[in-house]
Amino acid sequence: MKYRNFLKSRLSDDIPDNLLLPSGFHLVGHVALVHLDFELMKYAHRIGNTTLEYDSRVKSVVVKTGPTKGRTRQPSYSLVAGDSNTVTTHIESGVKFKLDPLRLTFSGGNKGERIRVSHLTKHGENVVDMFSCVGQFTLHIAKAANVEVTAIEINPEAFEFLVENINLNELNDRVTAVLGDCRKVHPRGVANRVIMGYLHDTISYLPTAIETLVDEGGVIHMHLSIPESEVKRIIKRINQICRGYGFQSTTEVFNVKKYSPGIEHFVFDILVK
Ligand SMILES: C[S@@+](CC[C@H](N)C(=O)[O-])C[C@H]1O[C@@H](n2cnc3c(N)ncnc32)[C@H](O)[C@@H]1O
Known part of the structure; x- marks a missing residue:
């Protein structure tokens, strides 16, 4: 019933x-x-x-x-x-996430996106997850491909679960957890792929993501919750910011889910060259 x-x-x-x-x-x-x-x-x-x-x-x-x-x-x-x-252990496509959903967010509506990005990631890539929380993207990616992931999280409570989840999924050899503000602690010039799984003014962190990429560029997955009418303006802004770093960018936009009335959760797949 x-x-x-x-x-x-x-x-x-x-x-x-x-x-x-x-x-x-x-x-x-x-x-x-x-x-x-x-x-x-x-x-x-x-x-x-x-x-x-x-x-x-x-x-x-x-x-x-x-x-x-x-x-x-x-x-x-x-x-x-x-x-x-x-405190519970949630299992999603074979990946274990220990967390307390009373204290930390875990969005079921992002599951498709977590799987999509894990399938896009290729063996040998270096990935940086700038807003990793308990490992929502990091763990799927590290489970799907033989990659090196740096998972950054600012909240000590989420970070503790992140470390536990890396162990729980036996991914210690692939994932390094870093506690801190991604703007300050991000590695530079190392990543082929950067995940920006944060929805609020995420574009202000785009310079950090670009600095994280290797010199040849790579792919940035930038999440944002905005009205659909804002999408074109955001793409223009992305191009401007990338140009400021001497890069060209091509952006594809996907709708992840409805966020609130009139606001959608989009992911901007930015190919930076
Ligand atoms: C809403 S959660 C999203 C988790 C995951 N990326 C996802 O998309 O499912 C955003 C996370 O980013 C963390 N965060 C926010 N600002 C940050 C910063 N400047 N540096 C590192 N982590 C940050 C928050 O503490 C939170 O755990």
Whole structure:
């Protein structure tokens, strides 16, 4: 039975018919992340307990209580049912990610992009992941190809899980984790491919990505959440910045997912020569 119908069948006596129950949840390991409309928040515990009954994989249910905040993208969730230990191991296409989704973001909507980039990466490449978090891109890439990856993360909490995940996936010989601000700690002149998996004013970090590439250039995957109408302006700006470093650039743009009303998550694949 579909999740919404299951909730309806169990909760119709308590929750008024005019309130729209959620159609699904995002599952990270054993933790179900549920988004509820404001009017449903007072029923969050009932919905949480019913979610535990709905899917035996779910051991903890958390609901979104506010926006994702700050440079480290700290999510706002609150536990409403089940196990209070929300540290979990999420497995995606054979890659293990240990994290606490109550404290760190892990977007299910980016899965296709993680797989796409891991397939683009060729054996022998040197890759720098500038915003690696717990290794979302790094681990897929290092698992798919015999590459050298430098994974940079500024948040010590995410960094701790990143180091643990490198061990968990037995990728120590391919991945080096670096704690710090990528603008300060990035390697220079080494990379064939740079991943910029950060959505907010990412273009201000493009000079750092260019400095990270080898002299012949390479590929930069720059993520950004913007209205579609902004795409052309961003491509112009990319060309300008690359020219400033003596490079030519060709950019392809892909839509990763809807981000919020009127805003899309795009990835700009920038071929720098
Ligand atoms: C939203 S997460 C995205 C993780 C992953 N790249 C992805 O796309 O799924 C962005 C990460 O970048 C980190 N971050 C933000 N600014 C940074 C900086 N200047 N240097 C290194 N890491 C940074 C944050 O702490 C956070 O873990």
